[in-house]
Amino acid sequence: MSHRHLAARGLGVSFEGRAVLQGLDLDVPSGRRLALLGANGSGKTTLLRTLSGAQRPAAGAVLVDDVPTDYGRRGLREHRQVVQLVAQNPDDQLFAADVFRDVSFGPLNLGLPEEQVRARVEDALAVLSIEDLADRPIHELSFGQRKRVAIAGALAMRPCVMLLDEPTAGLDPQGVDEMVGALEAMLAARTTVVIATHDVDFALAWADAVAVLRRGAAVSGPPGDVLSDAALVGEARLRQPLVLQTASRLGVDARGVRDVDSLAAAVRRRFDGALSAPARDEASARPRPPEG
Numbered sequence: 001m002s003h004r005h006l007a008a009r010g011l012g013v014s015f016e017g018r019a020v021l022q023g024l025d026l027d028v029p030s031g032r033r034l035a036l037l038g039a040n041g042s043g044k045t046t047l048l049r050t051l052s053g054a055q056r057p058a059a060g061a062v063l064v065d066d067v068p069t070d071y072g073r074r075g076l077r078e079h080r081q082v083v084q085l086v087a088q089n090p091d092d093q094l095f096a097a098d099v100f101r102d103v104s105f106g107p108l109n110l111g112l113p114e115e116q117v118r119a120r121v122e123d124a125l126a127v128l129s130i131e132d133l134a135d136r137p138i139h140e141l142s143f144g145q146r147k148r149v150a151i152a153g154a155l156a157m158r159p160c161v162m163l164l165d166e167p168t169a170g171l172d173p174q175g176v177d178e179m180v181g182a183l184e185a186m187l188a189a190r191t192t193v194v195i196a197t198h199d200v201d202f203a204l205a206w207a208d209a210v211a212v213l214r215r216g217a218a219v220s221g222p223p224g225d226v227l228s229d230a231a232l233v234g235e236a237r238l239r240q241p242l243v244l245q246t247a248s249r250l251g252v253d254a255r256g257v258r259d260v261d262s263l264a265a266a267v268r269r270r271f272d273g274a275l276s277a278p279a280r281d282e283a284s285a286r287p288r289p290p291e292g
């Protein structure tokens with residue numbers, strides 16, 4: 001999948017006179033992992049819907065390779081071939097009787113020949129590791145399975161950018177691992193992956209960049225930098241990731257700390273140094289054996 005550059009400039013979206021997004025600028029780094037972070041009601045879903053073309057902004061623009069989205073029928077059709085949104089609740093998206101028919105709906109709608117549709121569906125099911133579900137009725141599937149089918153449906157459109165609203169919400173730890181595996185497979189196929197989440201620990205461990213929603217605008221940057229900004233995190237009604245809090249309490253340099261393993265390495269660097277320094281001093285201070 002070729003890289004296309006998705007961006008937002010000066011976005012404004014209001015509901016019933018209340019501004020949800022206001023002057024929001026965002027650059028989605030092509031081919032990378034971006035996490036949109038914000039408290040409940042901060043506008044994550046609204047932003048994803050606006051980026052996908054489902055919500056038309058009252059102000060500003062969504063741009064693909066610097067070209068503003070055209071909200072006519074044809075323009076939106078083109079936009080959806082570049083950007084696909086997966087809703088938080090799979091049941092908002094799934095409607096066919098079985099998995100194969102649901103995942104093939106989008107490609108069929110593009111007017112592709114049958115064998116191309118079949119190839120796209122098979123590829124998408126493989127990325128989500130759900131080939132074995134192809135013939136299953138949707139209503140028999142678990143929540144996690146329905147979630148993966150909904151993602152496969154978006155992936156079968158072969159978008160450059162996948163927007164996923166809370167993809168790990170409601171999944172058990174194994175389900176989260178499988179979801180991360182699917183996201184990695186998308187990235188390996190050169191798809192840009194954007195997720196919305198309020199899970200700061202997950203965002204720090206997973207993302208290449210984060211954008212924190214605060215007062216309708218986004219503050220973007222490297223996850224470690226943005227999430228160690230205590231004032232920003234507090235204003236956004238989030239908390240700092242636990243590994244950054246731990247590093248700070250231990251007086252450990254938090255640069256490069258993203259998860260338990262990198263925290264452990266930073267702690268070892270800090271305290272091994274403290275322990276081995278006196279040991280070395282002792283060795284050098286030890287009386288030398290008499291010469292000769």
Ligand SMILES: Nc1ncnc2c1ncn2[C@@H]1O[C@H](COP(=O)(O)OP(=O)(O)O)[C@@H](O)[C@H]1O
Nearest residue numbers: 015016020038039040041042043044045046047
């Ligand atoms: N279609 C809508 N009509 C009215 N208010 C809405 C609509 N969609 C979202 N909102 C409001 O916009 C705010 C942001 O919602 P949302 O984007 O869903 O936030 P998040 O996904 O971060 O929880 C909330 O106050 C929500 O109630």
Ligand SMILES: [Mg+2]
Nearest residue numbers: 044045046165
């Ligand atoms: Mg939401």
